Amino acid sequence: MSAASLSVRGISKSFSGLRAVDNVSFDVKAGAIQALIGPNGAGKTTVFNMIAGVFRPDTGDVLLDGKSLVGKRPDQICHAGVGRTFQIVRPFNDLTVEENVAVGALAWTDDVQEARDYANDVLRLLGLDDKRGARPTGITLPDRKCLEVARALATKPKILLLDEVMAGLRPTETDRMVSVFRKLNDDTGVTILLIEHVMRAVMALSAHIVVVNYGKVIAEGPPELVTRDPDVLACYLGAEAVH
Structure with missing residues (x-):
């Protein structure tokens, strides 16, 4: 599994005259773990949807290893190397x-046995191999979150978009997921871009953070700088969050 760089260049999106994303630009280096944060309704998932091809940007471009993704269907973008999870x-x-994970592998192979074999490799990587015969309704919430990641990972992405996969988890469960993503990045080199409200996870994982509010980028940089930015404190974190 290889890594890819991502460049978001001036993308905007409006719905019924409301500007949800306004001229957003940022870069993600190949092999990096980076966070996209901001308050609810800031436009984060809309950015993900434009990267993944659910929405076409009104303006701007999205480049994977220098090649534009704009205008491609979600399945074509998946084949290009973009995997994603959902809130x-x-x-x-x-x-x-x-079988859930094997469905993801069928994005690149027509051989069901090959898909199953790869699914089991992914499940071992994420510590779910002992749950492979269970139904999703019979496993814990953290394991279902890992399953969501496994389904995306089975598509063999070069970049993985994680949309609030740690929402609703207890601190110990969050720490487990952080360990999973560190191992995943170390073992496969896959680039990770995550939307996350759990600052415990953001601070532990991300070397670089992009902050959006009202559809615009308001801050960007290393965690220790971003979390002291007055605009970030005012719109999102609150003073208590960083003390």
């Missing part, structure tokens, strides 16, 4: 954990 975990509850 609401919705596995196929009638399938086993292994």
Whole structure:
């Protein structure tokens, strides 16, 4: 599995005259773990949807290793190397954990056995191999979050977009997920861009943070600088969050 760089160049998106994303630009280096944060409604998931091809930007461009993704369908962008998770975990509850992940692998192979074999490799990587025969309804919330990541990872992405995969987890569960993502990045080199409200995880994982508010980038840089930025404190973190 290889890593890819991502360049977001001046993307904007409006819905019924409301500007949800306004001229957003940032870069993610190949092999990096980077966070995109901001308050609810700031436009973060809309940015993800434009990267993944759900929405076409009204203006601007999205480049994966220098090649534009704009105008491609979500399946074509997946084939290009972009994998993503969703805020609401919705596995196929009638399938086993292994079968759920194998569905992701069928994005690049027509061989069902090859898809199953790769699914089991992914499950071992994420510590879910002992759950492969279970149904999603029979595993814990943290394991379902890991399953969501496994399904995306099975598509063999070069960059993984993680949308609030640690929401609702207890601190110990969050720490487990942080360890999973560190290991994933170390073992595969995959680039990770995460949307996350859990600052415990953001600070532990990210070397670089981009902050958006009202659809605009208001701050960018290393965590220790961003979390002291007055605009960030005012709009999102609150003074208590960094003391």
